[in-house]
Amino acid sequence: MNEPSSAALIRLMQLSHIATLEELPQAISAHAACAGLWDVAVFVVDVRDTVLRRLTGKGPDAGADGQWFTVENSLPGTAAGITANVAVAACRNARRQGASLAETSRQVEKTLIEQFGGGRYVTGILADLDMETGRLSWVNRGHHLPILLRGNRWATEPACPPAGPMGADLGLPVTECVHQLEPGDRLLLCTDGVVEARDARGREFGRDRFIEFVLRQHSGRHTLHETLRRLMAAVMAHHDGLLDDDATVLLTEWRGGRQRDLTP
Numbered sequence: 001m002n003e004p005s006s007a008a009l010i011r012l013m014q015l016s017h018i019a020t021l022e023e024l025p026q027a028i029s030a031h032a033a034c035a036g037l038w039d040v041a042v043f044v045v046d047v048r049d050t051v052l053r054r055l056t057g058k059g060p061d062a063g064a065d066g067q068w069f070t071v072e073n074s075l076p077g078t079a080a081g082i083t084a085n086v087a088v089a090a091c092r093n094a095r096r097q098g099a100s101l102a103e104t105s106r107q108v109e110k111t112l113i114e115q116f117g118g119g120r121y122v123t124g125i126l127a128d129l130d131m132e133t134g135r136l137s138w139v140n141r142g143h144h145l146p147i148l149l150r151g152n153r154w155a156t157e158p159a160c161p162p163a164g165p166m167g168a169d170l171g172l173p174v175t176e177c178v179h180q181l182e183p184g185d186r187l188l189l190c191t192d193g194v195v196e197a198r199d200a201r202g203r204e205f206g207r208d209r210f211i212e213f214v215l216r217q218h219s220g221r222h223t224l225h226e227t228l229r230r231l232m233a234a235v236m237a238h239h240d241g242l243l244d245d246d247a248t249v250l251l252t253e254w255r256g257g258r259q260r261d262l263t264p
Contacts, residue, residue, distance in 0.1 A: 008031045008032075008034035008035040011031060012027065012028065012031035012032070012035075024042065025042075025057075028040055028042060041054055042054065042055045043055070043067075052068065053066060053067075053068040054066035054067045054068065080246075083112070083116070083120045083121075083122060083167075084122060086111060086112060086115055087108050087111070087112060087122045087124075087166065087167075089111075090107055090108045090110075090111035090112070091104055091107075091108050091126070093107070094107040094108070100176065101126045101127070101128060101137060101138065101139045101176050102139055102174040102175075102176050104126055105124075105126050105139055105141050105163065105166055105174055106174060108122070108124075108166045108167075109166040109167055109168075109169065112166060112167030113167060113169055116167065118167065118168070118169055120167055121165040121166060121167030121168040122141075122165060122166050122167060123141055123142040123143040123165045123166070124141050124142075124143050124166065125138055125139070125140060125141070125143045125144075125145075125146060125189055126138060126139050126141065127139075127146070127189075129181070129187075129252065129254065131254070134180060134181035134182065134183070134185070134254045134256065135178060135179075135180060135181075136158075136178065136179045136180070136181055136187070137176055137177070137178050138158075138160060138176070138177055138179070139160065139163065139174055139175065139176050139177070140160040140161070140162045140163065140175075140177075141162070141163055141164065141165060141166050141174075142162050142163070142164050142165040142166075142168075143162075144189075144190060144191075144192060144195070144207070145157040145158065145159070145160075146158060146187055146188060146189045147187070147188040147189075147211055147214070148179075148181075148185060148186075148187055148188075149185065149186040149187075149188065149214065149215060150182065150184070150185050150186075151184070154215070155211050155214070155215050158177070158179045159177075160175060160177035161173075161175045161177075163175065181254045182254075182256075183254065183255060183256030183258075184253070184254075184255070184256070185253070185254050186224070186251060186252065186253045186254075187251070187252050187253075187254075188214055188249070188250070188251050189249070189250040189251075190210070190247075190248065190249045190250070191245075191246050191247060191248045191249075192245065193243060193245030193246045193247035193248070194210060194235055194247045194248070194249060195207045195210050196245065197235050197238055197239040197243060197245075197247065198238075198239065199238050199239065199240065200240060205234075205235055205238045205239070210231075213230075213231060213234055214227065214231060214251075217230055217231070224251050224252070224253055227251060228249060228251055231249060232247070232249065235247060
């Protein structure tokens with residue numbers, strides 16, 4: 001029995017993030033068949049977000065005799081999505097080469113400038129948490145500060161001099177900061193789509209409400225998973241179920257070397 005169409009397409013999307021261009025045709029053929037799709041066309045967009053071209057397998061660029069469209073500034077979210085993917089790829093490449101957090105952020109910036117000529121940028125927190133010691137190392141590239149929740153009582157924002165967004169080429173020094181966590185500390189990071197989500201009257205969800213909500217859930221000793229579920233439900237409800245921007249939250253807890261005790 002064939003797997004449900006939605007499951008097959010989800011698996012295909014997950015595979016596409018790590019597959020090479022040469023591997024895509026076979027992957028698409030297998031997963032499309034599971035989804036009951038027999039006539040499939042593949043289109044790719046160039047890294048500068050200017051042309052959408054159909055893959056035909058003909059010619060040097062595998063696009064000869066195929067349809068192509070000019071899509072610059074016409075596909076909502078495409079530019080941001082491509083920029084984010086390029087940044088993540090550059091980050092992974094630098095990490096696998098053993099680069100430090102500061103150097104990794106510089107490599108991301110260098111790649112974005114090479115690809116987009118300074119026309120696009122990304123913000124972010126690059127961090128490393130030593131699971132044995134609780135030592136948190138991080139750099140701030142123009143992003144919202146992380147939030148530290150401690151002892152069911154209070155929240156604070158660890159400070160680190162910002163170096164500016166990656167790709168903006170501001171030339172600011174990149175500082176790697178260190179913060180020591182205590183057992184039970186939770187660290188929260190989010191994108192601006194969470195705190196800037198607006199309701200029908202134009203009111204933002206807001207960072208204060210965001211911190212207050214998470215601290216209240218934290219004091220109730222909910223699991224990480226339940227806290228995140230309740231948080232995103234509150235953000236979606238505030239925005240009437242539809243978001244205008246990416247809304248991503250990362251919540252982690254350090255258990256003082258007892259990570260296996262975390263409740264799934």
